[in-house]
């Protein structure tokens with residue numbers, strides 16, 4: 001079974017109907033699509049009632065055809081509310097960030113575990129540092145721990161985590177093997193509310209250091225909040241997809257959060273397109289896995 005077929009199967013999409021002209025466009029845009037093109041049914045007719053409405057999801061060319069890998073685009077307009085203010089040189093915050101930027105993995109791990117830099121320390125059960133291979137070429141970044149993650153101290157557990165693991169498997173990756181998974185925030189916002197800018201400002205230095213230590217070949221950002229935080233933009237996720245962005249010089253590909261994909265059937269096939277783009281970016285970087 002092809003990786004694409006595997007992926008669609010784990011997403012619960014038994015049959016994918018794609019108009020011939022759309023298949024041609026996708027194959028041209030993403031070389032890996034060409035490999036699976038033959039496996040797709042040559043369907044010219046409208047989507048069958050029993051078929052998953054992937055064709056409908058593919059109807060918008062801006063949304064569904066991943067752009068060929070291109071030189072990194074300029075960052076989208078900055079969203080002031082999401083951008084952590086740069087600390088004053090010589091301030092306590094500047095010293096804190098400089099200290100974090102010099103930490104190796106064990107010190108960074110301990111610093112997160114004992115962190116009280118924002119109010120989320122008062123309501124968390126566990127910090128969620130991140131999990132995976134610290135030599136990985138792939139990094140996945142989500143938003144913040146949810147209830148299960150807070151209880152277990154690990155990112156992406158429960159149903160969303162299972163889906164993420166299956167998505168990784170379809171790419172030939174596995175949790176703990178050539179991929180590191182982390183969140184923008186290391187503590188759970190109460191009630192899963194959106195993180196506050198000040199919380200992001202306090203916590204982002206940890207993620208920045210994780211990325212600097214890991215030096216991944218590609219970062220896959222999961223979900224709107226993580227994408228907008230990392231890329232410092234308010235651009236909707238639908239417009240951030242399909243383009244290669246950069247964070248600290250590392251290519252970034254944006255896709256949907258697994259929890260969202262569990263609820264939104266029509267966007268599941270798009271996630272596969274995003275992962276194909278990420279795979280292409282990774283492979284073009286001369287990486288091995």
Ligand code: SF4
Nearest residue numbers: 115118186187202203
């Ligand atoms: S969310 Fe981040 S900055 Fe806030 S207490 Fe937790 S680890 Fe510290």
